[in-house]
Structure formats: structure tokens, C-alpha cells
Amino acid sequence: MIGAIPPGARPLEAAVYHAAPGMTRHLLAELGEWDRQDGDLLLRSGPVLPARWVRNIWTRPFLLxxxxxxxxxxxxRSVQRNWAPCPARLFRRTALLAEKLPPLPSKPKVFPFDPPPAPMGAFTLLDEGLLLGSAACSSPFPNGELRFEEDTEGPPSRAYRKLxxxxxxxxKRPGPGDRCLDAGASPGGWTWALAGLGASVLAVDRAPLEPRIAALPGVEFRKGSAFSLRPEDSDPLDWLFSDVICYPPVLYDWVEKWLDSGRARNFVCTIKMQGEEYDRATTDRFAAIPGSRVVHLWHNKHELTWIKVNE
Ligand SMILES: C[S@@+](CC[C@H](N)C(=O)[O-])C[C@H]1O[C@@H](n2cnc3c(N)ncnc32)[C@H](O)[C@@H]1O
Incomplete structure (x- = not known):
């Protein structure tokens, strides 16, 4: 059973939030209050909150x-196979315990692939004989960490990894016959990835696309602001992508036009935060769009990703 508790363990009416690297301050602001902090792990009583600046959420924690x-x-092991160690203290002892558990997959993943169906738990040691863990976690990857086998030759930037x-x-992903808009496309990492899936791509940016990316089959480049591209002037899109550097409300207003028009079916947009700021109000507006979610990807920096796909 997903989220089972080991025999003898004490379930907690709480969740453990594992902050995305370097983003603990934003997570603390999102949670407002918490019961204890161990490094990047925050234990908070009550129901699971839709925190965004996390790499993983332990949704059914227990003390053992x-x-x-x-x-x-x-x-x-009596509960499930996969347990990711998450040391916040007692590093050596945590590693020794991990050695007694089945090994976790460590090879970089080859895209495309489907998320692993087996549950991935997590644990940490609070002291010599006390473990905090959860069999159920929000991420199917150990501590939310996802590494791809990278292509060091094809893409002109490493941004393709977040796409x-x-x-x-x-x-879900675009395929042959799908029409994609890649807003803020240059130098062309996302466009490269989309063309690699066989989709046709309209790449829009104020800066030029790398010429060899612009020359890929199915790629058309248009120079200018993506925000001047209006749904009524465009053919219907299967996918709208945006990695434009801009204030989040500017992106929201533009995306809203596409949503209202019904001329784009699926969306993946980076919400870039300015400076040290977290524009929570606009992020909440994105998250409130039905059928969508806002996440911090392992490959995101000071930014979040809004995803909305049609079932
Ligand atoms: C993070 S980069 C995009 C990287 C790209 N996704 C890749 O994979 O290579 C952000 C881009 O947004 C572009 N940009 C900024 N304002 C824009 C606008 N109003 N319309 C289109 N592109 C814009 C910048 O020129 C820059 O190329």
C-alpha cells in the first residue's frame, strides 16, 4: 500500500517539506509556520500544503x-523497496543505513521516458535510534533529483533539460504533426528538444536563434517580442512554451489571452522571479488555473514552472 507505515512506527499528522536547493527562504515564507527544521527539511503539522519551492514533499511521515x-x-524494507536517504545530521550513520537497503537507480535517464511507477520513500535520522521517514513522497525520484544523460553537442544551451x-x-509530450510555439526561444535549447521530438516549432525571440537550430527541419524563427503574438493572428497551437525572461504578471496576462481564446491546448511556461523576489500573488494566479500546477523542477533555478496539459 502506498504510504504505509512500518510496524512499530508512529504516524504523524504532518508533512515534511524538502526545500529546493538554495530556496529554503521561499519555502519558509510559503509554510508560514513549522514544527522543526533539520537542514533543508521542514516538518509542519496539519494537511499537506501545495508548497512550490520544494524538491520533494514527504506526504505520510512517521517516526520509527x-x-x-x-x-x-x-x-x-517491510513496507517497500525504495528509500532515499536524506541526511540532515548523523551523515555517516545515515549512509550505513542506506547501505543496508536496496540500491537506488543511479544512472542518468535517457529522455524520453515515463516516470517510474514504484513508490520512492525518503528518510532521515533525527538521532542515533530515531528515524523520520515517509513511504509516500510527491516526487518519484530520490529526493526529487532527476539527472538526464546529456547531449553536449546538439543543443546550444542546457535549458533543454528543464523542458x-x-x-x-x-x-505527455509533443510529437510529429504537433504545432508548438516556443516563446523566448534563443539560443534554441527548447526548440532543439521540440524539433528532436518531430514537432514543428515557431520560435520567437528578440535575440537570434543559433543558425544551425533555425535550420533544423520543422523550425521557423520569428524575431520580435513573443507578447505581440496574439492568438487571433495565429493558427491553433498544440503546445505553447515560454521561457521568456519577464515579470510574471506580463507572462500571466499573455497566457490568459491564449487560455481565453482556446487556441492553445497544452502549456509549459517558466515563471521567472526577479532578483531575490518571489512573486507569490502571480504564482497563485497561475496555480488557480484549472487543470494546472506550478512546480519547482530539479533543473529550475530562481524560477518555477507552470504546466497545463489536456487529458
Ligand atoms: C532563458 S532565455 C531562453 C533560453 C531558451 N529556452 C533555450 O532553451 O535556449 C530567455 C530568452 O527570453 C528572451 N526574451 C526576453 N524578452 C522577450 C520577449 N518579450 N519576447 C521574446 N523573447 C524574449 C531573451 O532574448 C532570451 O533569449
Missing amino acids: EFASLGEAAAAL WEALVLAG
Whole structure:
């Protein structure tokens, strides 16, 4: 059963939020209050909150007292195979416990692939004989970490990795015959990835696309502001992508026009935060769009990703 509790463990009416690297300040602001903090892990009583600046959320946490590492490993294994160690203290002891558990997949993933169906748990040691863990987590990857086998020759930037990650999470991707708009496309990492899936791409940017990307089959480049592209002047889109650097409300207003027009079916947009700011109000507006979600991808920096796909 997903989210089961090991025998002898004590379930907690709480969730554990694992902050995205370097984003703990934003997570603290989102949670408002919490019961304890261990490094990047925040334990908060009450129902699971839709926190965004996380790499993972432990949704059914428990406390397990144990007399030996062997006993702790057996208790975890009795629930499920996969447990990701997440040391916040007792680093050596946590590693020793991890060695007694089945190994986790460590090879970089080859895109495209479907998220693994097996549940991925997580645990940390609070002291020598006390473990905080959860069999159920929001991410199917250990501690939310997803590494791709990278292409060091084809793409002109490494931004394609966040597009790949978003498409893996969306469980859907463009294919041959699909028409995509790539807003803020230059130098062309996302366009490269989309063309690689066989989709046709209209790439729009104020800056030029790298010429060899503009020359890929199915790619058309238009120089200028993506925000001047109006739905009524465009053929219907299967996918609207945006990685434009802009204030979040500017992106929201433009996306809203496309939503209202019904002329775009699926969306993946980066919400770029300015400076140290977190524009929570606009992020909430994105998240409130039915059938959509806002996440911090493993490959996101100081930005979030809004994903809306048609079922
Ligand atoms: C992070 S980069 C995009 C990287 C790209 N996704 C890739 O994979 O290579 C952001 C881009 O937004 C573009 N940009 C900024 N304002 C824009 C606007 N109003 N319309 C179109 N592009 C814009 C910039 O020129 C820049 O190329």
C-alpha cells in the first residue's frame, strides 16, 4: 500500500517539506509556520500544503525508534523497496543505513521516458535510534533529483533539460504533426528538444536563434517580442512554451489571452522571479488555473514552472 507505515512506527499528522536547493527562504515564507527544521527539511503539522519551492514533499511521515541499523532497514524494507536517504545530521550513520537497503537507480535517464511507477520513500535520522521517514513522497525520484544523460553537442544551451523534465512530469509530450510555439526561444535549447521530438516549432525571440537550430527541419524563427503574438493572428497551437525572461504578471496576462481564446491546448511556461523576489500573488494566479500546477523542477533555478496539459 502506498504510504504505509512500518510496524512499530508512529504516524504523524504532518508533512515534511524538502526545500529546493538554495530556496529554503521561499519555502519558509510559503509554510508560514513549522514544527522543526533539520537542514533543508521542514516538518509542519496539519494537511499537506501545495508548497512550490520544494524538491520533494514527504506526504505520510512517521517516526520509527530502532535499536540497530539492521532493525531499521528491515522495518523500511517491510513496507517497500525504495528509500532515499536524506541526511540532515548523523551523515555517516545515515549512509550505513542506506547501505543496508536496496540500491537506488543511479544512472542518468535517457529522455524520453515515463516516470517510474514504484513508490520512492525518503528518510532521515533525527538521532542515533530515531528515524523520520515517509513511504509516500510527491516526487518519484530520490529526493526529487532527476539527472538526464546529456547531449553536449546538439543543443546550444542546457535549458533543454528543464523542458525535458517538465514533459516527463506532464506525462505527455509533443510529437510529429504537433504545432508548438516556443516563446523566448534563443539560443534554441527548447526548440532543439521540440524539433528532436518531430514537432514543428515557431520560435520567437528578440535575440537570434543559433543558425544551425533555425535550420533544423520543422523550425521557423520569428524575431520580435513573443507578447505581440496574439492568438487571433495565429493558427491553433498544440503546445505553447515560454521561457521568456519577464515579470510574471506580463507572462500571466499573455497566457490568459491564449487560455481565453482556446487556441492553445497544452502549456509549459517558466515563471521567472526577479532578483531575490518571489512573486507569490502571480504564482497563485497561475496555480488557480484549472487543470494546472506550478512546480519547482530539479533543473529550475530562481524560477518555477507552470504546466497545463489536456487529458
Ligand atoms: C532563458 S532565455 C531562453 C533560453 C531558451 N529556452 C533555450 O532553451 O535556449 C530567455 C530568452 O527570453 C528572451 N526574451 C526576453 N524578452 C522577450 C520577449 N518579450 N519576447 C521574446 N523573447 C524574449 C531573451 O532574448 C532570451 O533569449
